Amino acid sequence: xxxxxxxxxxxxxxFIALMxxxxxxxxxxxxxxxxxxxxxxxxxxxxxxxxFFHSLLCLTGVSYLVHQQPVLFAILQLFGGSYLGxxxxxxxxxxxxxxxxxxxxxxxxxxxxxFNKRQAFSRGFMTNILNPKALVFFVSLMSALIPAGMSLFSxxxxxxxxxGLALLWFAALSWILSTQKMQLKLQAVSRYxxxxxxxxxxLIGGGILYQSAAGLLS
Numbered sequence: 001x002x003x004x005x006x007x008x009x010x011x012x013x014x015f016i017a018l019m020x021x022x023x024x025x026x027x028x029x030x031x032x033x034x035x036x037x038x039x040x041x042x043x044x045x046x047x048x049x050x051x052f053f054h055s056l057l058c059l060t061g062v063s064y065l066v067h068q069q070p071v072l073f074a075i076l077q078l079f080g081g082s083y084l085g086x087x088x089x090x091x092x093x094x095x096x097x098x099x100x101x102x103x104x105x106x107x108x109x110x111x112x113x114x115f116n117k118r119q120a121f122s123r124g125f126m127t128n129i130l131n132p133k134a135l136v137f138f139v140s141l142m143s144a145l146i147p148a149g150m151s152l153f154s155x156x157x158x159x160x161x162x163x164g165l166a167l168l169w170f171a172a173l174s175w176i177l178s179t180q181k182m183q184l185k186l187q188a189v190s191r192y193x194x195x196x197x198x199x200x201x202x203l204i205g206g207g208i209l210y211q212s213a214a215g216l217l218s
């Protein structure tokens with residue numbers, strides 16, 4: 001019963017964290033609104049795969065070891081912050097380019113087709129796996145709720161819960177945002193969504209880079 005209650009608590013905390021604003025949610029919102037359902041769903045698969053990988057590393061103790069090594073963790077922050085900053089600057093450059101055009105680029109332009117299934121999955125996976133805040137969150141969550149003596153069956157259930165809830169939430173969010181009715185509403189504000197997401201990525205990436213630099217110099 002103790003393990004069952006731990007898994008229920010784990011599911012509840014994880015689901016609340018999934019709904020919290022951050023780079024994962026911003027990525028799904030931005031790309032589902034701009035590129036449509038298929039891209040949004042593949043990003044959801046990528047994000048949930050990243051969460052599965054984070055969870056697996058935590059259960060095996062690898063993430064804890066990384067977190068306990070200041071230099072190694074600072075390097076991870078450097079990579080993660082740079083990637084999120086890259087996404088943010090890219091989004092801001094794209095919106096500035098669009099604002100200088102006389103006509104808005106439509107969703108059926110050939111350039112958008114370059115964002116294919118593999119790219120969508122990779123972007124979702126990399127956004128999650130390179131986010132050092134996700135590593136800290138899962139290390140804290142696992143150490144508090146998943147004791148070393150927990151049965152392998154319960155640990156496997158924990159892994160499936162973390163992955164399954166992530167896939168369910170991000171896929172549902174993508175599905176809702178890409179319905180025809182919602183797409184019509186989002187079309188008028190798509191530039192502002194891109195702008196907001198670009199700012200979010202840039203700020204989070206910049207903050208992580210600052211922490212990385214502080215960690216390397218300390």
